Amino acid sequence: MCGLAGFVSPFLRADAAPGVITSMLSLIRHRGPDEAGYYLDDGLTMGAVRLAIVDLPSGAQPMADPSERHWICFNGELYNHVELREELRRLGRPFRTQSDTEVALQAWIQWGPACLTRFNGAFAMAIRDAVSGDLFLARDRYGKRPLFYADLRGEFLFASEMKAFRAYPGFRFELDPRELESIFAVWTPLPDRTPFKGIRQLPMGGFLTLRDGHHTLHTYEELEVAAPPFTGSEAEAAAYVRETLRESVELRLRSDVEVGVYLSGGLDSSIVTKLATDLSSHEVRTFSVAFEDKTFDESGNQHEVASYLGTRHSSITVSAADIAESFPSAVYHAEVPAFRTAFVPMYLLSRHASDAGIKTILSGEGADEAFLGYSLFRETLLRASWHELPEDERADKLAGLHPELAHFGPAHRKHLTGLFQQFSVERLPGLFSHELRYQNGLFATRLLKDRAEPFADALALVRMAPEYAALTPVQKAQWLEYKTLLAGYLLSTQGERMGLAHGVENRCPFLDPAVVRAAAAVNLRFDDGFDEKAILKKAFRGELPASSLTRPKQPYRAPGSAVFKEQRPDYLELLLSDAELAQLDCIDPAFAKRLVAKIMSTPDAEISTKEDQAFVYLLSTAVLNQQFVMNRESYMGAPSKARLNVRTIADRRVNRPAPLAVGGTL
Known part of the structure; x- marks a missing residue:
């Protein structure tokens, strides 16, 4: 796990480039406190800060192939780097390290952009071709790792976090009212957007080519939420899901440093913890958040699972004062407005894990999206079938949607019935599943002076996706969750950005492509969709505490x-x-x-x-x-305490000496 930054500029003085890239890297040093380096070429400068997890001695970045034609800065992990390295060796590609960074570079040289579909990982990367002068940027298929860019009419900036742009001469941030309207309405930036004018993010499953000062965007992978139904029995489906998850966890345990687990006490993180304990040769350490306010606290379930599985468990208890104190620092790392405070306890939890010596964490993100765990999916099924259901069945299903929310209780049942009746017909083309949720966001848009159409960009997003129209209502709900709240909030604001604020990498076994495909094949095959994650529960029956399999889902929440x-x-x-x-x-x-x-x-x-x-x-x-x-x-909160020894990996500018090494400290 690392952070990268760079720029292409024909205008910046050559002797200024080292100072600018060093300052850019200093602003993201929290992502990679172990070492840093940069590379200079005519018109291009790029660098990386490194969190050393795989091949600790030899994985320094930027990294070149033996010919020094291709250079890479890589953020993230390729979990299948072992298998890819063997395949590439058979094809004659040379290797000098055991790092997954070199595998990513050699795969790009061998296959070009087609290599991206072979990658099982969480990554963002920049590759420079020193002969053609092209720059390639790429991001993983689920948007687990961030990559931002700004095309400034002749100058091009890119970085893992937008704050790095503060160090570029003349760059100024400005909030974009149109983007804020969309963010407030749909709870998150859309896949290629940010809250700031002139800054975009590379979409999930996409890559960008910068050639002769002009950039073009490409998609290499579409979401897979539809799959042929699983044809075996229910027992066979449960075994299939369990084995696919086991393989995913096994891949994500590949590391040269200890891997811990975030244990919320719910089904998903309990499954990840169970598999990690089965596959690890040492005692697994688990970490969790407890709350002073018992309304939000799940510590009882966390300790029950940890005791049952025999993990070495550690937790922090978060108070209202803790959230208030750390809110600005967490916002600074999130770089986007947030609609709830739940990301702040995760910021504190990652600091706790880092203080315990952990650099890598497994978590349960993606399970609800893949296996229909959210009440949103049950709401969609209910609304879509509203006019076909008898009145008493409607009432029963409505009563079971949100047992944890008071405003879904019996006293509000008449109002809710009318609301669901009202929203049983699509009003926003393609957004049927999310129309109820978006009412809360619509209220927030009233904060803005000038409002246009808050859902225009979301409507355009689904309209331009060729595969979207053929999906079922529930599959459309999944697609939207993957594209919006998962990538834009759960994996970023609440996940990756809070982890890397303290140098902790998160890995998500439920977001392995094979697991997502397995879920798509079995979802709704053996139940009607109202038995929450039924196939997951069957897959792990008898291996977790009974309460983990029987208690209703309690969404992770924090006081607001x-x-x-x-x-x-x-x-x-x-x-x-x-x-x-x-x-x-x-x-x-x-x-x-x-x-x-x-x-x-x-x-x-x-x-x-x-x-x-x-x-x-x-x-x-x-x-x-x-x-x-x-x-x-x-x-902006307390600056990172990390001190980096920054070195020039190579300086290939015209009339400059061969590669040199100079020292400096951030």
């Missing part, structure tokens, strides 16, 4: 606006002061002040979900504006 009302952190003044609020040019101050006043004066139980989400959006946007637009260091 109540935290800030109770704690009154200094940065709350960004919303309470008219002068501070005015610095947010895109925000409607009148609506914002009414919302803030209601939140601050109303009992928590009387604050609706949409109001709570809108408040967290507003506060995180205000903090983000201070950090990136106003460039106020005091809002």
Whole structure:
């Protein structure tokens, strides 16, 4: 796991390039505290900070092939690098290291972009062809690792985190009201978007070619949410799923450093922990978040699973004060407005894991998307079949959708029945499954001065996907979850970005392509979709505590606006002061002040979900504006303590000496 950064510029003075790339890398040093290096070529500079996990002695970056024509900066892991290396050796490709970075480079040289479909991993990478002058950027198929770029009319910047652009001469951040409208409406940036003007992210399953100053985007992998139904028995399907998951965990345990597990206490992380204990030759360490507020706490389930499986368990207890204190730092690493605070405890958990000496973590992300674990999928099934179901069956299914939410209780049943009746017919073409959810986001868009059409870009996203129209309603819901909330929030804001803030890499066994294909083949084959993750439970029956298989799903949640009302952190003044609020040019101050006043004066139980989400959006946007637009260091949290010895891997500019090594410290 690493971070990369670079730029292509015909305008920057040659003698300025080393200082600029060193400063860019210093801003993402938390991603790779072990070492750093950079490469210079005519018009191009790129570098990497490294978190050493595979081939600790020999995996330094940037890395070249023996001819020094091709150079790579690689962020992430190829879990199948062993098999790929053997295949490439048989084809005559030379290897000097045991690193997966070299495998990625040699695979690109051998197969070109076609190599990307062979990769089983979580990665973003930049490859320079020193002969053609081309630059290639690529990202994994599920968007596990970030890669941002800015095309500045002749200058091209790229980095694992946008904050690296702060070090480029003349670069300025500016919030984009249109993108904020879309983010507020659908809860996350769309696959190629960011909240800032002029900055894009490489979409999941995509690569980019920069040639003669012009970039082109390509898609190498489409999502697989449809598959031929599994033809065997239920027992055979359960065995198939279990074996596919076992192989996925086994691949992700490949590491030259210890691999831990995040254990939430739910089914998915319990399965990952079970398989990790089966496959590891040593005691497995597990880590979890507990909450002072028992409304959100799952520590009892966590300790039960850890005890049952015999792991060495460690947890942190997070209070409202902890969330309030760390909120600005977590926003700085997330680089995007957030609609809830659940990413902050994950920021604290990764710090705890890092302090325990862990660099690599397995987690359960992706299971709910692959195996239909969210109530969203049951909602979609219910709404899609609403007019075919008898009234009593509708009521039974409605009652079981959200047992954890008070506003889905019996007292609200009449209102909910009317709501589901209202949304049983599609209003936004292609977005049927998410229309109910998006009502909360629609409220948040009222924070903006100028509003156009908050769902225009989401509608365009599904309209332009050739495979989308043929999917079933549930498959469309899956597709949208993969493309939006999973990649844009769960894997990034709440996952990768919080982990790498403290140099901890997360690996997701449920997002192995083989597991996703297996899930698509068995989903809805042996149940009606209302028995949550039935096939997973059958696959691991008798191997986990009974409660892990029988208790209803409890979504991971954290306290929201109540935290800030109770704690009154200094940065709350960004919303309470008219002068501070005015610095947010895109925000409607009148609506914002009414919302803030209601939140601050109303009992928590009387604050609706949409109001709570809108408040967290507003506060995180205000903090983000201070950090990136106003460039106020005091809002960015404590700087990384990591000190990097940065070296020039090669300087290939015209009339420069052969490769040299110089030292410096970030």
